[in-house]
Amino acid sequence: MTQPKSGPSPLAGLDALTPELERLYRDIHQHPELSMQEQRTAAMAADRLRAAGYDVTTGVGGTGVVGLLANGDGPTVMLRADMDALPVKEATGLPYASTATATDADGNEVPVMHACGHDMHVAWLAGATALLAGARDAWHGTVMAVFQPAEETAQGAQAMIDDGLFERFPRPEVILGQHVMPAPAGAIGYRPGTTQAAADSLEVRLFGRGAHGSMPESSVDPVVMAAATVLRLQTIVSREIAAGQAAVVTVGALQAGTKDNVIPDEALLKVNVRTFDEGVRAHVLEAIERIVNAEAAAAGAPKAPEITTTEHYPLTVNDPDRTARVAAALRGQFGDDRVHERAEPYSASEDFGSFGTQWGVPSVFWYVGGIDADIYNKAVQAHRVAQDIPTNHNPRFAPVIHPTLETGVQAMTAAALDALADGS
Secondary structure, eight states, X not given: XXXXXXXXXXXXXXXXXXXXXXXXXXHHHXXXXXXXXXXXXXXXXXXXXXXXXXXXXXXXXXXXXXXXXXXXXXXXXXXXXXXXXBSOOOOSOOTTOOOOEEEOTTXXXXXXXXXXXXXXXXXXXXXXXXXXXXXXXXXXXXXXXEEEOOTTTTOHHHHHHHTTHHHHSOOOSEEEEEEEEEEETTOEEEOSEEEEOEEEEEEEEEEOBOEETTOGXXXXXXXXXXXXXXXXXXXXXXXXXXXXXXXXXXXXXXXXXXXXXXXXXXXXXXEEEEESSHHHHHHHHHHHXXXXXXXXXXXXXXXXXXXXXXXXXXXXXXXXXXXXXXXXXXXXXXXXXXXXXXXXXBSOOOSTHHHHHHHTOOEEEEEEEEEOHHHHHHHHHTTOHXXXXXXXXXXXXXXXXXXXXXXXXXXXXXXXXXXXXXXX
């Protein structure tokens, strides 16, 4: 690995840039946009890239933005941030809290909130790209900034790939990404190898025969069928997965009927599966199909159930060699006390891994804490982290701006400079 050229650090400009990045973060937080609707956020990202001298392409995969900054011969390094928000009503009480609503893909009016920190991710990447553009003497190569839509629906990465990302833009030597998490602000965690779970979302439609509630003998009750199926699905993990392996099977919705004295014709289950191993994943999905069909047969259903996959996130797998390099760069920036290797992967899921897996490029994804350190440490001491610290997707989740903002910009810039040093 070649060291960067001597001279002022690109991070020297962060103090002057931070107030502008904070305004950007607050603006995006107050104006969240649902998946595949990120028009305003994408325009803001594109404007900032253009102002920093990047060659910008918009509308990639819908609302995706790609910025290229060529600076002589050297590696291409891809930096990714996701942009979309969630249909969640904010309950943080912050002065810049979202009151936005939007129409979702099903035509429903829903509240919208950045409950997963993608607003912070956008600010991080805006900051890192500006610092790199302002310090071109420190590196050679090409910075490829990707602002991705629709991570929350597992659509965005694949939409950009399907829209010719691999053909329209240079192949990077490495892909870098990061995520804010419910950990002490300023702390950074990473893990070589599998770092986040694969996820599969299924809709299971069960068919019965409707009847008057007073005459159940004339029915095939899909509510009872659904209830039995929910309970039996919980035995997959407890009775079919070995203790040394891991899986999660969650039924997040059971929808059936409209009135107490009407037995409906159908019931709908929405099922979410998380796994860390492809063999375990295949077993769990087969077991769900087996149980669903068996319960329907046992109930005398007039029609076989329909099982539809609505979302799929691949495993997020960090390249071990590249992860070691990123970890060394982060420790060089922050010190050993702020950078820690995680023992276990997160059960959450990401579509970030699609870029590296399908492009055949090593990728590294790490985590930045966003919770006030004093509050987090008090919760640890009281053994109440799960009760008192809001997680991502919670209506009360909002990273403390400082030092979360500065830490993410520094981390992305340091990791990018390390990769770009190969061309110096």
